[in-house]
Amino acid sequence: MGGIELRRGVVVDMPRLLAGLWGGLLGGGRAEWVHRRVESISHLLATHDALILTAGATAASIPGLAGLPIKPVRGQNVYYGRAPVDDGGDGGGGGGGGSPTATAVPPPPLPLLCKKYVIPKAAADEVLVGATWEHPGPGVDLAAPPDVAAAAAALADEVAGLWGGAAPGGGTGWRPVRAVAGVRGLPPRGPAGALPLANVLTTSDGEVAHGGRAWAFVGLGSRGILYAALIAGELATAVTTANVAALCPEVRRLPLVATATSTTAATPATAVNTNTADAADAADAADAAAAAAASAATTADSAEAAAAARGHA
Numbered sequence: 001m002g003g004i005e006l007r008r009g010v011v012v013d014m015p016r017l018l019a020g021l022w023g024g025l026l027g028g029g030r031a032e033w034v035h036r037r038v039e040s041i042s043h044l045l046a047t048h049d050a051l052i053l054t055a056g057a058t059a060a061s062i063p064g065l066a067g068l069p070i071k072p073v074r075g076q077n078v079y080y081g082r083a084p085v086d087d088g089g090d091g092g093g094g095g096g097g098g099s100p101t102a103t104a105v106p107p108p109p110l111p112l113l114c115k116k117y118v119i120p121k122a123a124a125d126e127v128l129v130g131a132t133w134e135h136p137g138p139g140v141d142l143a144a145p146p147d148v149a150a151a152a153a154a155l156a157d158e159v160a161g162l163w164g165g166a167a168p169g170g171g172t173g174w175r176p177v178r179a180v181a182g183v184r185g186l187p188p189r190g191p192a193g194a195l196p197l198a199n200v201l202t203t204s205d206g207e208v209a210h211g212g213r214a215w216a217f218v219g220l221g222s223r224g225i226l227y228a229a230l231i232a233g234e235l236a237t238a239v240t241t242a243n244v245a246a247l248c249p250e251v252r253r254l255p256l257v258a259t260a261t262s263t264t265a266a267t268p269a270t271a272v273n274t275n276t277a278d279a280a281d282a283a284d285a286a287d288a289a290a291a292a293a294a295s296a297a298t299t300a301d302s303a304e305a306a307a308a309a310r311g312h313a
Contacts, residue, residue, distance in 0.1 A: 041214050050239050053216040057185035064258045070218050071186045074142045076151035076179050077130035083175035104173020105165040118163040129159045146179035187219025196220045196227050198235050198251045201258040209258045216256045
């Protein structure tokens with residue numbers, strides 16, 4: 001199998017990234033995180049100059065946004081830990097007495113990506129593999145807790161083609177020890193692929209809604225961290241200059257339609273109050289807030305991010 005080696009590639013620790021982004025915002029006093037019931041977009045705009053909705057896979061549950069073209073898909077990652085090579089690799093400790101390294105499959109020397117991915121952790125005693133794709137339907141509970149056995153079984157055949165340590169049947173010197181789960185918000189695929197969506201909200205007849213003060217950044221899917229900061233910067237410029245053209249055409253390829261509603265939902269929202277900030281500060285705050293929130297909602301492939309985001313909520 002051929003491939004491309006990215007010699008300057010990095011592995012991003014999502015919990016640390018999110019903590020740093022939010023710490024920079026909250027510590028500077030330029031933003032606050034508030035949990036409250038969202039009654040309507042208009043209700044939020046009553047106390048803010050502008051609103052950027054970055055609720056990931058749950059965005060369509062916000063009153064008035066049920067028509068957003070976002071599909072929630074659950075995903076699980078599995079962590080493999082060292083195991084005696086003769087214990088069967090089933091996590092049950094069977095066979096006992098084997099050496100954890102005698103003929104064990106070595107961890108991969110660098111992260112590997114080919115549909116699925118394998119990421120060696122810094123301590124070399126854990127390897128992260130992922131991720132499952134669990135589409136809504138019978139037998140799929142998007143909110144279910146992680147299931148390490150089921151996730152490892154679902155991933156084994158494909159991941160084993162990248163790294164032998166995940167091969168089913170055991171005897172590799174590795175075994176699945178824990179799993180994490182999250183829900184991706186997938187956008188429709190366009191000519192350039194499944195790129196995220198960012199745009200000002202419009203009405204069903206194509207008119208700008210809410211006076212052009214309400215925007216959304218959604219659909220970051222399973223690779224959202226690649227785009228979050230770049231698009232957030234464009235979005236901050238678009239919002240603070242009221243210029244949709246500041247967003248690249250690929251991410252504003254679809255209208256994001258807001259509909260009138262009287263429904264009340266318990267969806268938490270984060271708003272950055274820029275009433276007293278100048279344009280530069282507003283852009284910086286919106287940029288960082290959008291990047292942080294979008295990164296948190298990016299993907300089950302970085303499912304630790306969801307837990308980190310909840311920890312800062």
